[in-house]
Structures are given as structure tokens and as C-alpha cells.
Amino acid sequence: MDEIARLAEVSKPTVSRALSDSPLVNPATKQHVLAVAKAHGYAVNRNAQNLRNKRTNTIAVSLDFLSHKKNHISDPFIFDLLAGVSEALGELNQDLLLCAPIHNDTDAFQQILSSKVADGFIVLGQGHREQMLGDFARGGAPLVVWGAGTDETPYCVIGSDNFAGGQLAGKYFLEKGRSRFLFAGDTTYREISLRRAGLQQAADDSERSISIHDLAASQFSFESAFDLANNYLQTIDEPPDAIFAFSDTAAMAFIRAFRDHGISVPEDVSVVGYNDIPSAAYFSPPITTIRQDPYQAGRLLVSNLVNMLEGIAPVSAKIKTELIVRET
């Protein structure tokens, strides 16, 4: 900046002010400085700037799904979530620091904040970390989470309206005259357990006698859901006539497994997935599913966190869910 000041024949503070569009500098001078800076390809050193300003304009995004392990979610819907976050941040001139799973514990999070690498956190997928995230938030960390919470959750949560999603699936099954439901999903995740509760609610609201069987899908991949379905089919006498799966991927796996066992979809069993990933519409049979809008959710995460950093209280929100009826 000294160099630019010399070339523009002004002082360093004037260059600084010109570049940050301060009203304290004469418009003519400003133009001149900007031209000189551009001509010499000068860009403000962000480290010095951040050091002085005590602000980084960087948001850390924890993507727990990003893992090589079998257990990773590869649902494209995560992509849309990340796309929403990324684009919204870009528009606000905020940088996005992507945190590997390896760094996803309290100490690592705290470290990022105290070493002034990022100003706040967006956590995509709270998983089983509600306790740790709660502690972190109560400790004053700017934090916004994609997931599901309760009235007591001490941080801002944006998530699908899982309960409503569960109800939609339940009502759909009831319309189809189904009565032996299978819920496939790991209810130790709050998101999933809310869907289960919604399904239950729909069943309870009907005057009919409905059974709900639970099958804990502990992993997220196609493979594991397929294995789970096959193992399940070995153990039962009478198959369910409706399946609500925690994801479209899992729904596909279940459909494949059931068909392999001579159980036809949708004649013998109705199936509802979750997320409405693109291939759900092109699977055979095309899958009935619950759609949400992850891109908008991503944007909402950003606006809430940015508000929080400016001292405006963020507001948790549930994203609308919609039943997309296809052939299953």
C-alpha cells in the first residue's frame, strides 16, 4: 500500500480510504488512487486487514457428510444445500472455509474462532452432536445449524419440517388403504425421529388400526440400506404394505430388495422416500417422496448467521415439505 501511495503521490491512509470507498477522501483523488491500484494489480492484504479489523469475513462450514467412510451421505440434496450457502456467502463477499470431518469437535471449532480464521459457523447436519453444539453456542459462538431442534435448543436451527413430512407420508399411506407401516431410519437422529413422530401422528389421527414397525438404518449408503432390507425380509412372516424411508436412496434400495423377493411395488407395498433427489423421478418405478428446498435453506442459514454477527437475533425456521406423488 505504501508503494501505491508513492505512485499515486498521496499518503498511505488516503490509499486505504480510497480503496474502502471512504467519504473522507476527495472523489478525484479516489479515482486516481483506484486507477493506480488497478494498473499495478494491487489487492489489499487480507491478513493485515483482518488483523487490524478483528474481523475475517469468513464463515466456516462444517460438512459432516463429507467423508470417505462408508457412512457418508452422497445424496445430491447436500450439494444443493452447500450451493445455497456458497452462493449466498459469495453475494455478501464472505469467504467459505470448508471444515473436514477430522476437525469437527469442540476444540477444533473453538480454535477456528479464537485464532480468528472465521467469524462464525454453519453446521450442515448436526448428527449426534447436539450436546457439543449446544455447549459451543452457549459459550457465545456464532453458530447456525441445519437439522432439527427443540424449544430448548440454544442455537438457531434451520431444517426441513420433518414432523409435517412424516404426516404427509402417513396420510398418503392411509389414502392408499395401507395399515402395516414400516419406518426405515435411525431415530437416534432428531430429524428422523420427528419424521417417525409425524407418521405416528397421522396413524393416530385416523380411526383405523395401524401398526408401525421400526427398522433402524444406521448408515446412509445405498449398499447398507439394501443389506438392511434383505436381512429384514429374511426375518419376517408378513411384509409391511407401506414403507417410509429416510431418504430416496434408501427407498430405492428397499424397492430393489422387495422386488427381488417377489414383493411388487406399488401393488403390494407403497413406498415414500425423502428429499426428492433428481433420480427419484427416473427410477423405475418413479418414487413418491417428500420434497424440500435445500438451496433456499442454505441461503437462509447464511442470512441468519450474518444477522447474528451483526447483533440481530437469528430465527430458527422449518422449511416447508411437500409430497410429490409418483408411482410408488
Next chain:
Amino acid sequence: MDEIARLAEVSKPTVSRALSDSPLVNPATKQHVLAVAKAHGYAVNRNAQNLRNKRTNTIAVSLDFLSHKKNHISDPFIFDLLAGVSEALGELNQDLLLCAPIHNDTDAFQQILSSKVADGFIVLGQGHREQMLGDFARGGAPLVVWGAGTDETPYCVIGSDNFAGGQLAGKYFLEKGRSRFLFAGDTTYREISLRRAGLQQAADDSERSISIHDLAASQFSFESAFDLANNYLQTIDEPPDAIFAFSDTAAMAFIRAFRDHGISVPEDVSVVGYNDIPSAAYFSPPITTIRQDPYQAGRLLVSNLVNMLEGIAPVSAKIKTELIVRET
């Protein structure tokens, strides 16, 4: 750091050296300083550190696919690529700055470098930016790219061995006695055109009379591939007996479209996809495809870029491809 120095009753430089595990400080002193720092939750300010060191330990990753637009690739294989990059960087204590598509031009790239936000670039998917990336690299920017290059490409390229992949598909078709090939993919992308060339080579190497028809899939989504396939089927008299699609997703779309038109797969037409995404194995019919190892490729991108930053010349590499034979 002054504060920690005072509390530990040593000087600031000693604290700095203790924290960076310098041999210039007495082991006992070091222990003491570390303990004090830990007790007070102190972390070195990365902005000050980077400013002084003129190094950020941050790598910018340009993910061109990450876009809300219809044209985005949502193949999970990108996830594995990103996972490999992310984990390898994590192990090297490097941070990952994710660049939104909005920032993907030369100026923005140069800006990131000159404002000392990141030390180098990993570009996932060169797309049609070979010229700009070439200029950038020739300008001295540390840069490693996932894609395909030529002998003249001035930057390090890691990519699938697309030519070999194309050959594998071609040989497979020949074994099946096919002779009217359809190549579905946008050959303006070098990766895709290499696959096309590999397919051609396989055809030429045989003594048989083989036709290859080209169908330019300009977008990457399931939907657009499905539309493309349907439009194509309207215009032709005699359908092909083999389809090599640029992705598994596109292969699925083609299979659906062909089946809808009463053309059976694999009886009437063989299909080979690319990437071996998890659902390829569970689609009906399970898809024959070309597998690569994007996770390892991601790691290789990182090691090459890190080498480059240390002054060691990176080496471009082609990732082995493998034909996974399933039912199509």
C-alpha cells in the same frame, strides 16, 4: 501472546517459539508455556501469523459444479473427489477455502492470491476454462487441476484416463457383437472428447465395420439427458445397439428413455456409463460402467499442489480406469 508471556513469566518470542515447537527453547520452559497457553484457551492469531510469514496454509478449491443452475453436476463422484481433497488437506493442516462459481474468473483467482487469502488453487473441473487456467498458470500461479490436458498444458492435471476408459467401453461393445455405437456426451470438453477418441480407437482396432454416432449432451442433469434421449429417439430410423454415456446419471436417463420407447436394455442395446456411482449397481438394470477412484485422485491433487508450493515440480497423472461389468 503478550498476555501468555506475562502469565508464563517469559518473553513473547519465547512463547512464540514454544508454540511452534522450536528447538531454541528449553524443554521445561516449553512445557510450562504450553500449559499456560492451554489453560487460557489461547490460540495463535492466524492473521498476524500469516501476515508475518507471508504464507496462509490455505488452499482455494474452485468447484465449478457447485451451482444452483440446472447445469450442475450432482454426481456423487464429485463428493468423493472433494472428500479426498478435504481429508488430505486436513492431514497437512491446510485449510480449504471453497470458491463459489461466482468467483471463478482470472481476476477473482488472481485477487485471492495477491490478497494473500490462499497459497494455491485446486480446480475441480476445468470445464471450458483451459485458456484462462493456462494463462493463470503461466503467470506463475500455483495451480493443480482435475480434468484432462495435453503435452502442452502448462499446469499439472490429474484426471481419469479418459482415453483408456473409452477403449474399455468400445472393447466391451465389440465383445457383445455391437456395431452401431452412440456416443452421448459434449465433446467440447476435453475429458469427454478423449473418451470419444478411445471409443473410436477401439472401433478402428477391430477389423469390423463400426459406426459411431455423436449426440452432444450439453448439460449434466438427469432431466436434460432424458429429454435429449427422447428427442433423439424421435429423429432416428434405426436405433443404435450400444450407448456410451458420459456419466452413469446420463446412462440411467438413456436406459429409461429407450425402454419407454420399447427398446430393451441390454437385449437390443448395450449401455456403458462412467464414474460408477453407488446407485449404478442398484439401478434396474444394474449399469455396466467405468470406475475410477476420485477419492485417491483428490489426495493426489493435494500432494501435487503442496509439492508445487515447496518448489517440487508436480507431475500430471492419469487415474486408472476399470470396466465394471453389470447387466447392461
Next chain:
DNA sequence: AAATGCATTTCAATCGATTTTTGAAATGCA
């Protein structure tokens, strides 16, 4: 007892910006 060598530690300058304070020139008004 003085000199030498070595291991530690401290001092002071530096990285590149921002901001408060200060100062000089220009303007307005009596």
C-alpha cells in the same frame, strides 16, 4: 581468575493494513 563456548532468552524491527490525532491549506465572514 580470566577466557571461551554453548544454551537460552530478550530486544527491537518487521509484516501490511486502519484509524485517531494532528496539521496545513482553503474558505467564509466580519
Next chain:
DNA sequence: TGCATTTCAAAAATCGATTGAAATGCATTT
């Protein structure tokens, strides 16, 4: 012409670390 204001630019302090040079302390050698 003289004094009070207003504009604009410059000086200097600051953010929080790192590092080469200088200083200190202690053991060993002569």
C-alpha cells in the same frame, strides 16, 4: 486584513505475531 471554520491529507500508533541480532547465564578450559 484578521479570525474562525471547514476540507483534505499526513504522522504516528496499533493490530498480534516472527526472527535475526544481541545479551545473559552457566559450565568448562587454560
